[in-house]
Amino acid sequence: MPDALLLTLALGASCAGQACLALSLESHWRQAGAPGRRPPAVRMRATGAGLLVVALMLCLAVNHPSIAALVWIMMNAVAATSVAATLAWRPAWLRAPGRLLADRRRAEGV
């Protein structure tokens, strides 16, 4: 697979991972209009961490570990900033991942 595609996938995984970490916080969960009052914090953080690991693996598949680690760290900075900007101006865009990972019983108030 071309390196550019792998790095793009890594950036996507990193953005998704950072979005999950952000949505694990109650204030951002509500800001995004995700279902329920509280986020399933443990599930969101585990998924977020998993996606960040996937991003790292993709970076390692492209470059020497020293370069891959740097790309991953800086990519996460860009991803975190993008998530913060999305929450500031387009919070509803993060509703979908929130719904996907929401605890249905809790969201329905069971």
Added chain:
Amino acid sequence: MFATFRLGMTWLHTWFGLVLGFVLMVVFFFGALSVFDREIDRWSVPASRFEPQPLPSFDRLLAPVFERIVPDAPDLAAARDRVTGPLPATLPVMDYSVYTTHRDPVLQLYTSFGLPNARDPGDHIHGHVTLDPRTGAELPAQARKLGSEFFYPLHYGLHLEWKELGYWIVGLAALGMLAALVSGVMIHRRLFRELFTFRPRASTQRSVLDLHNLTGVVALPFHFFFALTGLVIFAGIYFPAGTTVLRPLHDADERREAALTGLPLEPSGIAAPLAPVDAMVADAQRRWQARGMAGEVGFLFVNHVGDAAATVSVYRAGTDRVTLTGEGIHYRGSTGELLREDPPQGVVGGINDFLTGLHLQHFRHWPLRWLYFLGGLAGCACIATGFLFFARKRRERHAAQGAGGLRLVEALSVATVAGMGVATAALLVANRLLPQTLADRATVEESVFWLTWLATLGHASWRASPRQPLRPWIEQCAALAVLTLLAVALNAVTTGDALWRTLAAGDWAVGGVDLALLGFALVAALVARRLRRLERDRRASVAGALPKGFAGDAGRA
């Protein structure tokens, strides 16, 4: 002293950040530009707008040029004070070196000249030329490569060369920055909880602090490691033990190393011609290839030129990893016989090379280069918002007390943030307007930069007023937007390399600089517009007609 630990850390963060922030802003901004120094070089010297080239033949093309190089005039003038008696008309040649990277279309050739009767026996000066490796033609000396010869030295030395003062100021600022980063983390009560928090519609004070925290925290590893590695690179200047108290030990180690490696420390005094260097380069490339390494030459060094003890050292351009790697291979200059292949670095040397490589980024990786650039700009945003927060927090209180110190801080902030951008854009405009044949072109360009920067400080001091504190920001951001657009337009007019043409031709170096300039113009225009709205609403709220959404600001006012 302070009631709590957190208050102590807040004081440290505030005052270290403010006092050293002016220097750090310069270091970060020109550091970010230096990530693309070779691309800015191509933009500023149209004669160098062609593809990067591998090292050409030393024997046919480079050797005759080395023989023509003379000492640089400023170096020669400065050296007259370091010798006893007059300098001879021709200085003895010590060594040749040539340096290139995968981003350099043109080559840098350097010659070192010994100084007879120098007070320090090892003292020497340099001469250099920039060469078109395709033809061997020298680029005119007045063609200043703005990226690598102006912005980059400004990043690490502020162009304050007297007693290496600039290095010391930048080093002190980097050390202060490490303290400011640690104290910033200490005083940030909800580091993770507010990591993704940015409230652009909240009060100005709130949104500025959010942006300060965001740009500081998301790029925290970048900020920390760049301050640290910057200090590591110049550790020899900050701890000059090797050239002062430990000089005898340093000299003894040099002799021991020469005996160990077989690379003579001193010339023999017996004249001898140089064997074909191209054969040595080809042999070095074969040896790297056998070890599975990319084989382009990055640095070639001929020591003791014209002497029987001459050596030729060939270093690899280590583009495939972060660490500053060379895998040097050394030959006897007079015969071409292999003397030594550098063994892998030890642990301490390896860590040093990694930290240095992390900062100097010799690797071939465009996405990472762009990420470094964004990291540098995040640092600028963090410092700029820190200035704004400091001023905004104290404005009303100082105005009520009639204290004038804040006005000075605000003027310095405007000049350091927006003014620096205006001066840089003015330099690029001057670069495109001044005739290529102008004898003192580089000096005139530099004067435009420094005088414009000084003028922005004057403008900020003159236009700032307690009634309209944002006015200098608005005007200088607008000037920045206009000047950057003008630079792009002038590049198209004076060279014919309009943006659409460079992009269509795949010339991402020149086209990329133009695109970045357009990006700066857009951001400056948006900031100017936003600040103008804030200023207008602030005036309206003072007049009693408080608009919805600015209650926070007005409440503080």
